[in-house]
Amino acid sequence: xxxxxxVHKRFPGAGGAALDGVNLAIARGEVFGIIGRSGAGKSTxxxxxxxxxxxxxxRVTLDGVDVAALAPADLRALRRRVGMIFQGxxxxxxxxxxxxxxxxxRIAGTPAREVAARVAELLGMVGLTDHADKYPAQLSxxxxxxxxxxxxxxxxxxxxxxxxxxxxxxxxxxRDVLALIAALNRDLGLTIVLITHEMDVVRQVCGRVAVxxxxxxxxxxxTVDVVLDPRHAETRSLLAEEGGxxxxxxxxxxxxxxxxxxxxxxxxxxxxRIARETGTEIAILEGRVGHLGDTPYAQLTLGLSAGNxxxxxxxxxxxxxxxx
Amino acid sequence: xSGFFADIMWSDIGLATLDTLVMVSVSLVxxxxxxxPLGLALFLTGPGQAWERRWLNVALSAAxxxxxxxxxxxxxxxxxxxxxxxxGTSLGVAGAIVPLVAGAAPFFARxxxxxxxxxxxxxxxxxxxxxxxxxxxxLRALLPEALPGLVAATTVTAITLVSYTAxxxxxxxxxxxxxxxxxxxxxFQTDVMVVTVAxxxxxVQILQMLGDRLVRRLSRR
Ligand SMILES: Nc1ncnc2c1ncn2[C@@H]1O[C@H](COP(=O)(O)OP(=O)(O)OP(=O)(O)O)[C@@H](O)[C@H]1O
Ligand SMILES: [Mg+2]
Numbered sequence: 035x036x037x038x039x040x041v042h043k044r045f046p047g048a049g050g051a052a053l054d055g056v057n058l059a060i061a062r063g064e065v066f067g068i069i070g071r072s073g074a075g076k077s078t079x080x081x082x083x084x085x086x087x088x089x090x091x092x093r094v095t096l097d098g099v100d101v102a103a104l105a106p107a108d109l110r111a112l113r114r115r116v117g118m119i120f121q122g123x124x125x126x127x128x129x130x131x132x133x134x135x136x137x138x139x140r141i142a143g144t145p146a147r148e149v150a151a152r153v154a155e156l157l158g159m160v161g162l163t164d165h166a167d168k169y170p171a172q173l174s175x176x177x178x179x180x181x182x183x184x185x186x187x188x189x190x191x192x193x194x195x196x197x198x199x200x201x202x203x204x205x206x207x208x209r210d211v212l213a214l215i216a217a218l219n220r221d222l223g224l225t226i227v228l229i230t231h232e233m234d235v236v237r238q239v240c241g242r243v244a245v246x247x248x249x250x251x252x253x254x255x256x257t258v259d260v261v262l263d264p265r266h267a268e269t270r271s272l273l274a275e276e277g278g279x280x281x282x283x284x285x286x287x288x289x290x291x292x293x294x295x296x297x298x299x300x301x302x303x304x305x306x307r308i309a310r311e312t313g314t315e316i317a318i319l320e321g322r323v324g325h326l327g328d329t330p331y332a333q334l335t336l337g338l339s340a341g342n343x344x345x346x347x348x349x350x351x352x353x354x355x356x357x358x
Numbered sequence: 359x360s361g362f363f364a365d366i367m368w369s370d371i372g373l374a375t376l377d378t379l380v381m382v383s384v385s386l387v388x389x390x391x392x393x394x395p396l397g398l399a400l401f402l403t404g405p406g407q408a409w410e411r412r413w414l415n416v417a418l419s420a421a422x423x424x425x426x427x428x429x430x431x432x433x434x435x436x437x438x439x440x441x442x443x444x445x446g447t448s449l450g451v452a453g454a455i456v457p458l459v460a461g462a463a464p465f466f467a468r469x470x471x472x473x474x475x476x477x478x479x480x481x482x483x484x485x486x487x488x489x490x491x492x493x494x495x496x497l498r499a500l501l502p503e504a505l506p507g508l509v510a511a512t513t514v515t516a517i518t519l520v521s522y523t524a525x526x527x528x529x530x531x532x533x534x535x536x537x538x539x540x541x542x543x544x545x546f547q548t549d550v551m552v553v554t555v556a557x558x559x560x561x562v563q564i565l566q567m568l569g570d571r572l573v574r575r576l577s578r579r
Contacts, residue, residue: 044389084487113489127578128502137498138488169578185488 036060036083036193040321041092043078043249048066052078053089062192065219065226067240067257068243069233076229080195085109085117096193108209114142117186121198125170125176131181132157132166138188138322148202151170153256156184160214169239176207183214187222194218196228200235212238233276237261237326245269258326263355277296286319293332295354308349314341363549370537371550375417375557377451378533381523385458389556393463393515394508396422397470398496408482408492425464430522433461434529454531458522466515473507474500508577513569517562522557536560 036059043053052075054082060066070076077258081087082094082342088102095101096112104112125134132153139149160180170178179199186194189218196215200208218224236243236257244254247268253260264270295304300323309316320335332354338346350356400422402408403415428436431487434457441448441456477500485499527535534554542551 086483086487088388109359110489110491113487116487118484118487120480120484122478122480124478124480124487126485126499126503127478127479137485140498141488141490141494171579182484189489 035061035096035097036217036227037093038079038082039093039095041079041082041094043075043082043087044090051090051249055092056246056249056251058244058251058254060225060227061243062225063223064241065216065228065239067228067230067236067243068246069230069236069243070268071272073237076231076246077197079246080118080227080229081196083193083195084113084118090154094242109327111212114138114189115191116193116195117189117191118195118197119179119182119199120202123170123182123202125178125185127170127180130167130169131162131177131184132174134170134181135184135188138185142189147155152188156188158186162185163213173336176210177201179203179207179211180214183211183218187248191224193225193227196226198229198231201231208235209238212245215239223356229283231272233261233272237324241327245272256327258296258329259333261326262296262331286317286337288315288317288337289343289347290319291336291338291350292357293334293336293350293354296326298330304332304353305336308353309341312342312345312349314343314346315339316346330332363553365547366549366553370536371553371557374532374534374537374554378520378523378535378558378561381451381454381458381526381533382516382519383530385455385462385519385523386512387516388459389462389466389519390512392459393466394470396463396467396565397474398500400467400471401430401474401493403497403499408486408495420468422464423474425460426468430457430461430525431528433457434526449530450532454523454533458519458526461522462515462519465518466511469511469514470504472510473504473511476507477503506573509569509573509576513565513573516565516569519563520558520562 036196038056038058041053042051044051056079067154068076068079078087082089082095082101085104087099089099093100093102096116099112101109101112125148129137135153135156136149139152144152150343154163157166162177162180162184165173165177170181173181194215198210199215203211212235215226215228220225230236238258242255243257244251245260245266246252253264253266255270259272260269264273278305305316305318315338317337317339318334318338321333323332325331338352347356396418400415400418403418413544437457437460438448441453442455445452446452447453482495482499483496483502490498492542524535524538527533527539530536534557537549538554541547542554545557
C-alpha cells in the first residue's frame with residue numbers, strides 16, 4: 035500500500051543525507067515499525083508519506099500514487115486519508131479537546147450536526163467523553179495523545195502515521211496508548227506506520243519492523259525475527275541498550291550462555307527440565323519471556339555451574355539457539 | 359479647584375481628552391486592520407512557512423523597516439501631502455489619523471509577526487497534516503493560537519499611539535498633546551501641562567490594565 039523506492043533526502047545546508055536510498059513496502063492492514071536512534075531519519079521518512087517532506091530523489095507512493103507529484107488540492111485530500119499523531123501532540127492550546135477533534139472535520143467541510151455526532155463518537159472511542167470541554171493544558175500527556183489520536187481518526191483515514199507517539203509518555207500510559215493503537219488496527223483495519231526509538235514499543239505492537247541507521251534501512255522483517263535473531267550490529271546495539279537492572283552476570287563464576295527459544299519450546303518448563311535431566315545447576319541471570327504477536331518466546335542469559343555443562347548446552351541448543 | 363490649578367479651562371481639557379481618545383481609538387482600529395494582514399504576510403512568506411515567498415518577504419520586511427526607522431515627527435511632516443489628498447486636511451483630529459496609522463501599522467505588523475512566530479511549530483504542522491488550506495491554517499489555527507499575543511501587541515500599540523498623538527499635537531492635531539504644547543510650552547502655563555501629562559499617564563495605565571486582563575482571560579496555556 036505504501037512504497038518507498040530509492041528515497042533520498044538531503045536538507046539544504048545539512049552535511050550528510052538524512053535518507054540514503056530507502057526501499058520499503060508496507061502492506062495494507064499491518065502495523066509496521068520503524069526504529070532507529072535520534073537523527074537516523076525516521077521523522078523525515080514518515081513525513082514523506084503525507085507529503086510534509088518531499089524526497090530529493092526516489093518515490094514515495096500511496097496506493098500507487100506518487101505523493102510528491104500531487105497538486106496541492108489532491109495532497110490535501112490525501113492528507114485526510116492519512117492520519118498522523120505526533121510526539122508533541124500538536125494540539126491547539128486555544129481549543130478544547132472536542133474542538134481539537136472537530137478541527138479536521140471542519141477543514142473537510144463536514145456539516146455542523148455531523149461534526150457534533152462524530153466528535154462524541156470519537157471521544158467515546160478514546161475514552162475522553164468526560165474531558166470533552168477541557169483545554170490541552172488541563173489534560174495529562176496520555177489524555178492529550180488520545181485527543182491527538184481521535185483527531186487523526188476523525189476523517190476516517192485508512193492509514194495512521196505515528197511519529198514517536200509515546201515518547202513523551204510514561205511506561206504505563208505508553209502501554210495504554212499502544213493498546214489503543216493495536217485495537218484500531220484490529221478493529222478498523224487501519225494500516226499503521228509507527229516510528230519509535232524504543233524496541234519495547236516495536237515488541238508490543240509491530241508485526242514487522244525496519245531498522246533505520248544513518249538514513250539507511252539496515253535490517254527489516256517480521257518483528258519476531260528481528261528481535262530474536264538480530265543480524266545487524268545496529269539492531270543488536272538497540273536491543274542491548276534497553277536498560278533493565280544491572281545483572282550480576284559479571285560476578286557469576288561459571289559458564290554464561292545467551293539462549294533464545296520461540297514457539298512451543300519457550301512456552302513449556304524448558305529450563306527446569308534440562309536442569310533436571312542433565313543434572314546441571316542453571317541460574318537465570320537475565321531474561322525476557324513473553325509473546326511477539328502470537329509467538330511465545332524466551333530470551334535468557336543463563337549461568338551454568340556444577341553438573342554436566344556440556345550436556346546442558348547440547349540440550350539447550352536442541353531446544354533453541356544459543357550464543358555467547 | 360483653587361491655587362495652582364485655578365486658571366485651567368477644564369472644558370478645554372475635556373475636549374482635548376475626547377480628541378485624544380478619538381484619535382487613539384480610530385487609528386488603533388485602522389492600524390490593526392492594516393497591520394494584522396501585513397504581519398500575517400510577513401510571517402507566512404517567511405522561510406519554511408506555509409506561503410514561503412523569499413523575495414516578497416524581503417521586500418515587505420524592507421518596507422516595514424523603512425517606515426519604522428523614520429522618526430514619527432518626520433513622518434508627520436513628510437505625510438502632509440498624502441493626508442491632504444486622502445482626507446482633505448492635514449489639521450485636527452482627522453488630519454492626524456493618516457500619520458498615526460502610517461507610524462503604528464508597521465510597528466504593529468512586527469509585533470503581530472512575533473506573536474505568530476510564538477505559535478508552536480508542531481501545532482502548525484499537525485494542522486497542515488490534517489489537509490488544511492493556508493486559509494484554514496490562518497483562521498482556525500494561527501489567529502486563535504496567537505490571540506493572547508496579538509492582544510498584548512494591540513495594547514502596546516495603543517500606548518504607543520497615545521504618545522504619538524501627543525507628538526501630533528505639535529503639528530496642530532488637537533488633543534492633550536496639543537494642549538500641553540500650546541498652553542504649557544508656548545504660554546508657560548505649567549498647570550495645564552501637569553494636568554495633561556497626568557491624564558495621559560492615567561490613560562496609559564488604564565490601557566495596559568485592560569490589555570493585561572484580556573490577555574489573562576484568553577490564555578489557555
Ligand atoms: N528541516 C531540516 N533541515 C535540516 N536538516 C534536517 C531537517 N529535518 C531533519 N534534518 C536532519 O536530518 C536528519 C534526520 O532527522 P530526523 O528528524 O528524520 O531524525 P529522527 O530519526 O526522526 O530523529 P529523532 O529520533 O531525534 O526524532 C538529522 O540529521 C537532522 O538534523
Ligand atoms: Mg523524529
